[in-house]
Amino acid sequence: MQGKERTFTPEVEKVWNKDYQCEYYRGVIIDGEDNIVERCTRTHASYDAALDEAKKKMAYSPLYYRQAGADIKEKLEEYKKKKAIEEKKNAVxxxxxxxxxxxxxxxxxxxxxxxxxxxxxxQMSEASTFLSAKSGSSAVAPLIANEVYRKxxxxxxxxxxxxxxxxxxxxxxxxxxxxxxxxxxxxxxxxxxxxxxxxxxxxxxxxxxxxxxxxxxxxxxxxxxxxxxxxxxxxxxxxxxxxx
Structure with missing residues (x-):
């Protein structure tokens, strides 16, 4: 009998911040049975920022993306496109x-x-190149070649x-x-x-x-x-x- 295919979803959990004495948020990845399979490293004051980091982890992880459900894959594709535009806008x-x-x-x-x-x-400027040559013992008049170079x-x-x-x-x-x-x-x-x-x-x-x-x-x-x-x-x- 074939095993049930695992699916993953980005989510957020609350974390108590000891320094600020208030709740912060951390992005997590949960499986189809609501078990947390991985936590993001950073915590955020904003729920949306934490969820964004969880989405990013899923969208760019072959392990989670490959095993995500079709609806989640579609959302992650939209997320990747959106993030690519944002990153482009935020770059010199x-x-x-x-x-x-x-x-x-x-x-x-x-x-x-x-x-x-x-x-x-x-910026263009003329420069002169002098060439000299000898024929036997007699010197030939120098040749002058003008060239233009970019200053x-x-x-x-x-x-x-x-x-x-x-x-x-x-x-x-x-x-x-x-x-x-x-x-x-x-x-x-x-x-x-x-x-x-x-x-x-x-x-x-x-x-x-x-x-x-x-x-x-x-x-x-x-x-x-x-x-x-x-x-x-x-x-x-x-x-x-x-x-x-």
């Missing part, structure tokens, strides 16, 4: 292309979400590797244009599938390091060819109705 993300001079974007989760648009100015390349690499917050944007070196996008007004798509996004923004540079007082409005183009196009558009659409 830098979107940048491999092309020098293209606009980059940074999303910072503080204050409900802040989006920055920035770029390094394409800002090292600044760009240094800058992009260290962006974590607005403070970093202000303090790191290099000639740059930076917008703080305050709201999304409208989003449409071009025939070539690039997206036109109308934004309100405040602009500042690395000379004054201060936001200009007057807010501006402009339509910018998010290019389909950018590798981060879908991710960036997801941020823009998710936060289009939120004041940044």
């Amino acid at each position: 993300v830098v979107f940048h292309t491999d092309e020098f001079g293209e606009w980059k974007y940074m999303y910072e989760p503080k204050d409900g979400g802040v989006l920055y648009r920035f770029r390094y100015k394409n 800002g390349e090292s600044d760009k690499i240094f800058y992009e590797s260290r962006i974590r917050s607005e403070y970093d944007i202000e303090k790191l070196p290099g000639h740059k244009d930076i917008w703080k996008i305050t709201s999304i007004v409208n989003v449409t798509q071009n025939k070539n599938q690039d997206s036109k996004v109308t934004v309100r923004y405040l602009k500042f540079g690395n000379l004054t390091k201060e936001f200009k007082k007057r807010e501006k409005k402009k339509t910018i183009v998010i290019k389909r060819k950018w590798a981060f196009y879908n991710d960036l558009m997801e941020y823009i659409q998710n936060y289009a109705d939120i004041r940044w």
Whole structure:
């Protein structure tokens, strides 16, 4: 006779906190007979926070997820998707292309979400290379080859590797244009599938390091060819109705 299949469910138990002299909560996992099979390590002042931790333990544990009932699996899948979105929203993300001079974007989760648009100015400068040659005993006139190099390349690499917050944007070196996008007004798509996004923004540079007082409005183009196009558009659409 085949044994009964075990099923697991996330739950919460009350725990007495000796330091605060009140009840706290801890996430637990129970089986089909209401036995606690595992307790989470942390305790929480919030019931919901404790339940969230129990759900996370189940959703990311192959042991419990595999043996959960169909209805619980469906709820755990929804939970994983929800947590993935929350984690994405709570992470500092830098979107940048491999092309020098293209606009980059940074999303910072503080204050409900802040989006920055920035770029390094394409600092180009000419340099001369002198080549000399000899033919027998007579010297041939030096050959001069002009080449163009990017003065800002090292600044760009240094800058992009260290962006974590607005403070970093202000303090790191290099000639740059930076917008703080305050709201999304409208989003449409071009025939070539690039997206036109109308934004309100405040602009500042690395000379004054201060936001200009007057807010501006402009339509910018998010290019389909950018590798981060879908991710960036997801941020823009998710936060289009939120004041940044």
